Structure formats: C-alpha cells, structure tokens
Amino acid sequence: MSQYAYPSVLVDTQWLENHLNDPNVRIIEVDISPKPYKNAHIPGAVFWNIFTDLLLPDLKLNLDAIAFEKLMARSGITNNTTVIAYGSYPGTGAWIFWLLQVFGHENVKVLNGGYQKWKSEDGPLATELSTFPATDYRAKATDVHLRVLHNEVQASIGRSDCVLLDVRTIQEYCGEWFFDQPPKAGQLTGHIPGAVHLEHTLTLNEDGTFKSFKELKNLYHSKGITADKEVFPYCTIGARSGYIWFVLKYLLGYPNVRNYDGSWNEWSRLPNVAIEK
Numbered sequence: 585m586s587q588y589a590y591p592s593v594l595v596d597t598q599w600l601e602n603h604l605n606d607p608n609v610r611i612i613e614v615d616i617s618p619k620p621y622k623n624a625h626i627p628g629a630v631f632w633n634i635f636t637d638l639l640l641p642d643l644k645l646n647l648d649a650i651a652f653e654k655l656m657a658r659s660g661i662t663n664n665t666t667v668i669a670y671g672s673y674p675g676t677g678a679w680i681f682w683l684l685q686v687f688g689h690e691n692v693k694v695l696n697g698g699y700q701k702w703k704s705e706d707g708p709l710a711t712e713l714s715t716f717p718a719t720d721y722r723a724k725a726t727d728v729h730l731r732v733l734h735n736e737v738q739a740s741i742g743r744s745d746c747v748l749l750d751v752r753t754i755q756e757y758c759g760e761w762f763f764d765q766p767p768k769a770g771q772l773t774g775h776i777p778g779a780v781h782l783e784h785t786l787t788l789n790e791d792g793t794f795k796s797f798k799e800l801k802n803l804y805h806s807k808g809i810t811a812d813k814e815v816f817p818y819c820t821i822g823a824r825s826g827y828i829w830f831v832l833k834y835l836l837g838y839p840n841v842r843n844y845d846g847s848w849n850e851w852s853r854l855p856n857v858a859i860e861k
Contacts, residue, residue, distance in 0.1 A: 587797035589837025594696045597705055610661050614671040614680055624709040630659045643821050643849050649723045652687050660716025670695040674788055675827030682826035688724025700792035732816045732842040741777050747809050748779040749817040751828045757781045759861035763820050772852040774861040780807050784824045787831050800836055811838045818844035
C-alpha cells in the first residue's frame, strides 16, 4: 500500500485485528440492510443503515449537522476517535471516509478489502450487537471543497479541462437501468452529456482490495482522466462516486476532485437539463 499517494488512509486486516480492543478505535459497518450484520460482523463494529441513517426519504444524502452529530454520538464516537469503515458492498468504506471528511472528522481510515477480505482470511466474527456509551460529538462546518453542486456540473459540460466521470454500471450509463433495475414510471435514465464512463468496480482486485497505484493510474489515464484536470465523479446517489473520489484523491493523489453527491438521483429530476443515452 506504500505506493499510494496517501497510504495511511488504508488499514489491512492484520492491523484491524490488532486494534479490535483499542478504545480509541471505532469500527463502522455500513449496509442497506441489518441482516448481514446480525448474521456475522467484525467484533465491535457498529451498524449504520444506508437508507435510514445516511439518506433522506428522497435518497439525497442527509447533510444535516445535527443528524450527523447524533449518529456519531450514539455510535460511541468522539471527535478524536479513529473510525474504521467497511461494508459488504465494494467501496462503501471509502464513501464513509468522504462523508466523515465533509463534516470535518479527520481520523478515519478504510479497511482495504472490506468484509470480503476479512472473512476470506477467517478473521474473528461476532453476532452480538455492539453498543457503546453515547458521546458528545460536535461536527465542524461542512467542507464545501469536497462537493460539487449541479449548477457547476452543468457549467462544466464541454470543458476540456474538466472530466465528468460516470462510475455506474454500463446499463445505467446507457439508460437501460435506473440504479440496479429497469426504470419505473417517472424515472429518467441515461447520463450527463459528455460524461466518461468507467465503472467503479474496475478499481478492485478479485479479493476486494484496491488495485496497485500503477494499475489505477493506467486505468484512468486510458480514459483521459489525468491529474491536471478537474474531475467530478457521479453515480446514482453519490455513494459509488464518493468511493471514486477517495481512489482519485487519496490513492492516486489527484488534486482537483469533487464528488457530485446529488448524482443521477438529482440530475434526472432537474428541469431543463440535457440527458444523453
């Protein structure tokens, strides 16, 4: 991992196993359902539900500071706690890294390989729910430099010094799907005009760990996504694109990357914006 631009943002399974009982470390498992967590999770991990803890009913990211403070407090996280994030879905931990950075929580790391790697190495597992005494957590002002809003995305279309990066599946990009299924009534599909497509899962090895610095660099350079350009990744609800923000900024060291967290969920509902298929 030492080849990455900022290797300290990753921890491997051995590091985490050595710190399972560290009182200054809090492990967060993030998923769309609590069922996998209840079946087996990394000992001491607290569960966050994507839909009820992190998103609003309209699938927009909940960026209310008070809601974030309550979530961190009930998870037993202080402003000085080191958070280790992982999930069963590729890239979930890196999305949580982005989210915590938005609220100014600097002590956060991503478990390289996530639950997949942990389980494959027969790491210890638990079934009992993890609970910790509540804390008094205080969020910082949201970091606007980590996000890009739809008006700036619209203004970037056609700019040679900017890349709109669609990290969804090819079915979503081509307009066959909305999220992971054919569109329902009223759901528009397609992609933002001029967006380059590169699915987020191409950044991973078969064991769920990140590909090497050289492999990642070659992957993005092959699509003209270079460090001298501004890059605005997007997906459907901002999670997969938050993950790619992490890959570009912290693994490859790209200086000008911002996550369009409104993503297709927002863009497809805006009036008078162009859509390509």
